Amino acid sequence: MKPYSKLTKEELKKLKGQLEKQFEEVKAKGIHLDMSRGKPSKAQLDLSNGLMDVLNGDSDLVSSDGVDCRNYGVLDGITEARKLLADMSEVPERNILIYGNSSLNVMFDTVSRAMTHGIMGGTPWCKLDKVKFLCPVPGYDRHFAITEYFGIEMINVPLLPTGPDMDMVEELVSKDPAIKGIWCVPKYSNPTGVSYSDETVRRFAHLKPAAKDFRIFWDNAYSIHHLYDDKRDVILELLNECIKAGNPDMVFKFISTSKVSFPGSGIAALAASRANIEDAKSFMKFQTIGHDKLNQLRHVRFFKDMPGMYEHMRKHAAILRPKFEKVEDVLEKEIGGLGIFLVKKTMDELSYEYVDGQNILTMKKELA
DSSP: OOOGGGSOHHHHHHHHHHHHHHHHHHHHTTOOOOOOTTOOOHHHHHTTGGGGTSOOTTSOOBOTTSOBTTSSOOTTOOHHHHHHHHHHHTSOGGGEEEOSSOHHHHHHHHHHHHHHHOSTTOOOGGGSSOOEEEEEESOOHHHHHHHHHTTOEEEEEEEETTEEOHHHHHHHHHHOTTEEEEEEOOSSOTTTOOOOOHHHHHHHHTOOOSSTTOEEEEEOTTTTOOSOTTSOOOOOOHHHHHHHTTOTTSEEEEEESTTTSOTTSSOEEEEOOHHHHHHHHHHHTTTOSOOOHHHHHHHHHHHOSHHHHHHHHHHHHHHHHHHHHHHHHHHHHHHTTTTSOOOGGGOSEEEEEEETTEEEEEEEOOOO
């Protein structure tokens, strides 16, 4: 297959006409394709239908420590839900605060609270002349939408195969007190699939930020989402590393079951130091008397424990894996030799660099 870069102008025009004809033929078939990002298929949703059956009118709706889950109360979540989400987050139960159904909502709420009331007694960010956030790129657009919404200046940091460019991160946070945070998806990062190296995690834990209220916003959305059992990425647990480094309060870890059970109907949590947890609770008590404890109980009764969650995720992987492989195979077959598409796993070299304020991704592949 001849690369596009080697086609003449006339050849390109002819090819364009052929492709437009093919496109119209596909459109004429009237196929309904939902191309929405991140939405599980019906088959994946069906995996969690048992959630609808574990509780009913005859069920025991009392938690393990005697709380009637139909009633008000228990601001930080029922004990067994904290235990399950703590195990999922790889932190002690005392370092977990249960929220509602969305970790994105928790992130927005955390930034909003920092803007209006500050963090752990610090100056509210809205009263500062400038607030900045580091944004590893490529990154998750909904993270960036939150900081953009609050008028926070975003500074691009290249995402390398080992995680964010830590030389750049360390330099920036150590010199500028206006930098209050950094967005991170540390495992199977969206959209590149990068997982942070042990060195990157340790360097995060040892940061020396100029701002006392600097926080690492650690969105571990894909913590148990392995596509292959024999190719599981493992990353260091950041909160423990921060404690060992003498920076226990520097990280907010966000997690949820949205990509495990039902999107929008899961349970979310914040994992952090006790000081951060108590600070968050001091504001949460004005927002709610307690989140949906029946949903918390439902999830615990359905999954039971982490082995139960791991087994459930294997079922997700079994549905997704052949689809991922098929997409890569078809793209490689149809346009792989045209010089316009390269599957990451087949590339000979991948590198990022930051030059004159621009993030440059370089992919190299030897073409036959």
